[in-house]
Amino acid sequence: MGCTEVNPLVFDAARLRQANTIPERFVWPEHERPNNPSELDVPLIDLSGLRLGDAHTTFEAVKLVREACSRHGFFQVVNHWVESSLLKEAHEHMDRFFAMGLGEKQRAQRKPGESCGYASSFTGRFASKLPWKETLSFHFSPAMPHVVTDYFRSVLGDGFGSSGEVYQKYCDSMSEVSMNIMELLGLSLGVDRAHFRDFFMENDSIMRLNYYPPCQQPGLVLGTGPHCDPTSLTILHQDDVSGLQVFVDDQWHSIKPNPHAFVINIGDTFMALSNGRYKSCLHRAVVNSREPRKTLAFFLSPKMERVVRPPQDLVDQEHPRLYPDFTWATLLEFTQKHYRADMKTLDSFTRWLQTH
Ligand SMILES: C=C1C[C@]23C[C@H]1CC[C@H]2[C@]1(C)CCC[C@@](C)(C(=O)O)[C@H]1[C@@H]3C(=O)O
Ligand SMILES: O=C(O)CCC(=O)C(=O)O
Numbered sequence: 510m511g512c513t514e515v516n517p518l519v520f521d522a523a524r525l526r527q528a529n530t531i532p533e534r535f536v537w538p539e540h541e542r543p544n545n546p547s548e549l550d551v552p553l554i555d556l557s558g559l560r561l562g563d564a565h566t567t568f569e570a571v572k573l574v575r576e577a578c579s580r581h582g583f584f585q586v587v588n589h590w591v592e593s594s595l596l597k598e599a600h601e602h603m604d605r606f607f608a609m610g611l612g613e614k615q616r617a618q619r620k621p622g623e624s625c626g627y628a629s630s631f632t633g634r635f636a637s638k639l640p641w642k643e644t645l646s647f648h649f650s651p652a653m654p655h656v657v658t659d660y661f662r663s664v665l666g667d668g669f670g671s672s673g674e675v676y677q678k679y680c681d682s683m684s685e686v687s688m689n690i691m692e693l694l695g696l697s698l699g700v701d702r703a704h705f706r707d708f709f710m711e712n713d714s715i716m717r718l719n720y721y722p723p724c725q726q727p728g729l730v731l732g733t734g735p736h737c738d739p740t741s742l743t744i745l746h747q748d749d750v751s752g753l754q755v756f757v758d759d760q761w762h763s764i765k766p767n768p769h770a771f772v773i774n775i776g777d778t779f780m781a782l783s784n785g786r787y788k789s790c791l792h793r794a795v796v797n798s799r800e801p802r803k804t805l806a807f808f809l810s811p812k813m814e815r816v817v818r819p820p821q822d823l824v825d826q827e828h829p830r831l832y833p834d835f836t837w838a839t840l841l842e843f844t845q846k847h848y849r850a851d852m853k854t855l856d857s858f859t860r861w862l863q864t865h
């Protein structure tokens with residue numbers, strides 16, 4: 510397969526769509542390329558029906574969470590309190606942003622070492638295996654109630670104030686959903702129900718809009734390569750185009766899109782917080798040749814300087830400490846300046862901490 514070399518600094522999916530070959534840097538190694546995996550039925554919890562004080566509804570949810578997280582680290586929730594109009598607006602504003610020309614999007618260009626901004630191929634961060642996607646990432650913290658609105662206005666101009674309002678509301682909503690899930694995770698691990706909820710009540714999270722353009726040779730590229738999220742908990746909303754895959758029982762499985770549900774996966778930081786009882790979920794995103802795919806990913810993370818340490822109940826003779834104390838600020842810096850997050854980030858980070 511002939512590959513034309515393009516300068517990824519000007520990677521523009523629209524241009525590459527016209528090109529009749531995929532540039533070398535976007536072609537993934539044979540063993541990591543997409544296949545046609547089976548679909549997986551994912552356990553689903555109705556959070557809106559859950560009264561965490563009510564034993565019966567809670568028991569079923571806790572049982573499902575414990576089974577899912579002990580086995581593979583993901584499950585799905587529906588939450589009717591998240592207005593469908595908000596979801597619709599969040600996708601519409603994503604369409605509006607990514608439909609802009611490259612120059613306009615690059616007004617929000619992500620700077621090396623930073624986790625916020627627009628990126629189309631992470632140029633300068635990786636030598637090869639570039640993801641076939643464009644992303645816009647921004648910070649969220651309940652302690653700064655207008656941080657998202659302010660970001661959109663300051664970076665993209667007053668014309669994007671309405672987008673900022675939509676994503677501010679969306680992130681507020683995801684933060685709320687996270688608190689309910691943290692109570693379930695605490696109960697499922699046999700620790701005090703409020704333990705993880707209180708730990709994340711203040712959080713420094715990342716919201717990411719993922720836009721995966723169609724690719725003429727989808728079998729050669731990946732939208733997002735195999736990885737575990739270094740964050741604590743990911744709340745992912747897929748549109749109606751499949752592409753999310755999880756690695757379970759030594760095989761990739763596709764997660765069927767359910768536009769009414771959110772896919773929840775455990776990240777590295779929560780794996781450390783649970784002292785390894787729950788494993789970070791290995792997943793990736795594939796693309797197709799027909800239509801773009803879009804996802805909204807809310808990455809819950811603790812306050813930057815909060816020390817990540819499992820509760821004493823989860824450390825005993827049979828379960829010694831698996832990971833050292835660290836802060837999210839240090840792990841985030843590691844993934845932004847020293848190491849591309851993959852399926853071994855936490856082990857690599859632990860070794861890095863010993864010499865830094
Ligand atoms: C803290 C983060 C780093 C990444 C965005 C959030 C959580 C997921 C991480 C990421 C998506 C994992 C795959 C590799 C990565 C480089 C990417 O494809 O975007 C990661 C993100 C990042 O470092 O920007
Ligand atoms: O878009 C998807 O389906 C997955 C994205 C993802 O895993 C990520 O952004 O970390």
Ligand SMILES: [Fe+2]
Pocket residue numbers: 736737738743792
């Ligand atoms: Fe991910």
